[in-house]
Amino acid sequence: ASTRPDLGDIKTLEQFILEQQDRFPHSTGAFSRLLRDISLAAKIVNRDMRKAGLIDIYGSTGETNVQGEVQQKMDALAHREFVLALRRGGECCLIGSEEHAEAIPLDTSSEGDGKYIVLLDPLDGSSNIDVCVSVGTIFSIYRLPDEYDEDEPDLDAALQPGTEQIAAGYVVYGSSTMMVYTTGNGVNGFTLDTSIGEFLLSHPDLTTPKTGRIFSINAGYYHSFEDGLCDYLDWLQEYDENDPNRPAKTRYIGSFVSDFHRNLLKGGIYMYPATQSSPEGKLRLMYEANPMAWIAEQAGGRATDGHTRIMEKSPTKLHQRTPLFIGSEDMVRRAEAFLQGDPDRV
Ligand code: P6P
Numbered sequence: 001a002s003t004r005p006d007l008g009d010i011k012t013l014e015q016f017i018l019e020q021q022d023r024f025p026h027s028t029g030a031f032s033r034l035l036r037d038i039s040l041a042a043k044i045v046n047r048d049m050r051k052a053g054l055i056d057i058y059g060s061t062g063e064t065n066v067q068g069e070v071q072q073k074m075d076a077l078a079h080r081e082f083v084l085a086l087r088r089g090g091e092c093c094l095i096g097s098e099e100h101a102e103a104i105p106l107d108t109s110s111e112g113d114g115k116y117i118v119l120l121d122p123l124d125g126s127s128n129i130d131v132c133v134s135v136g137t138i139f140s141i142y143r144l145p146d147e148y149d150e151d152e153p154d155l156d157a158a159l160q161p162g163t164e165q166i167a168a169g170y171v172v173y174g175s176s177t178m179m180v181y182t183t184g185n186g187v188n189g190f191t192l193d194t195s196i197g198e199f200l201l202s203h204p205d206l207t208t209p210k211t212g213r214i215f216s217i218n219a220g221y222y223h224s225f226e227d228g229l230c231d232y233l234d235w236l237q238e239y240d241e242n243d244p245n246r247p248a249k250t251r252y253i254g255s256f257v258s259d260f261h262r263n264l265l266k267g268g269i270y271m272y273p274a275t276q277s278s279p280e281g282k283l284r285l286m287y288e289a290n291p292m293a294w295i296a297e298q299a300g301g302r303a304t305d306g307h308t309r310i311m312e313k314s315p316t317k318l319h320q321r322t323p324l325f326i327g328s329e330d331m332v333r334r335a336e337a338f339l340q341g342d343p344d345r346v
Pocket of ligand 1: 124125126218254255256257259282283
């Protein structure tokens with residue numbers, strides 16, 4: 001039987017957010033409005049994304065962003081849409097974005113309370129746009145600590161460990177467009193019905209399988225991985241008559257949000273370890289690893305850097321990177337065991 005709700009009990013993201021808000025009697029509605037602002041920007045990015053090939057907005061702007069990568073036009077456009085939506089909404093006082101070297105303070109005198117900080121990767125995997133491979137947005141929301149003034153928030157206010165997040169989510173612009181997020185009470189997935197412009201609850205109470213048969217890693221770097229990791233990858237690909245998940249299957253499309261989302265639903269592990277060219281790994285702690293780590297944990301999975309729980313890492317820089325092992329709990333624990341030289345521990 002399908003887990004999809006029948007037409008009788010369609011629930012929009014807005015209705016869902018308001019239901020959740022009712023669970024917090026003293027809530028002012030500011031957080032609900034913030035999530036609404038984010039979902040609006042996601043719909044706009046989705047609209048422009050689906051026309052990328054038509055209105056010639058892909059290809060590079062020729063400028064380079066803080067990552068030194070050639071900035072794809074869609075990256076810049078997605079960044080702008082989220083900043084505009086958050087500025088208009090007035091609930092966010094500070095934005096940290098992969099597309100901008102410094103944190104961006106927003107003038108909150110307009111409407112909202114300006115009590116929230118949003119860290120985001122506006123468009124992860126954007127080099128895939130030109131070849132029509134799916135991409136995604138990742139966001140992480142913190143509350144402005146009481147000791148800071150929303151009119152003068154500074155970067156330190158944003159450098160909180162992942163355990164302090166109050167919401168984390170992603171949008172995957174794939175064969176359909178989905179928004180998946182958590183506020184600490186489980187994970188829920190919404191699919192965009194473009195005919196009515198609404199995200200509809202399609203994956204209530206998402207949980208991830210405890211183990212799986214899919215591993216996602218760039219095998220091209222095999223010779224630069226640490227030994228324990230090579231041993232783990234070799235182990236995964238050995239036949240074992242007692243283990244239906246070995247040999248494991250590799251699925252890696254070069255778009256973290258899509259690889260993560262597929263593994264969340266089917267079971268699997270995504271790994272971006274330290275390599276020679278990326279000694280700290282490639283994924284960013286604040287707006288890629290932390291939000292996805294919370295979603296993974298809330299869905300029953302696990303996320304570490306091979307040794308330390310991602311959400312307990314103390315941030316020092318907005319764009320700092322971290323090695324990342326994330327997904328089904330048993331697979332992440334097994335990877336850790338190999339990395340720590342104790343493969344038979346689990
Ligand atoms: P590599 C995209 O640039 C990204 O940040 C992730 O979305 C993706 O999983 C990874 O980098 C791909 O990196 O080094 O394997 O090409």
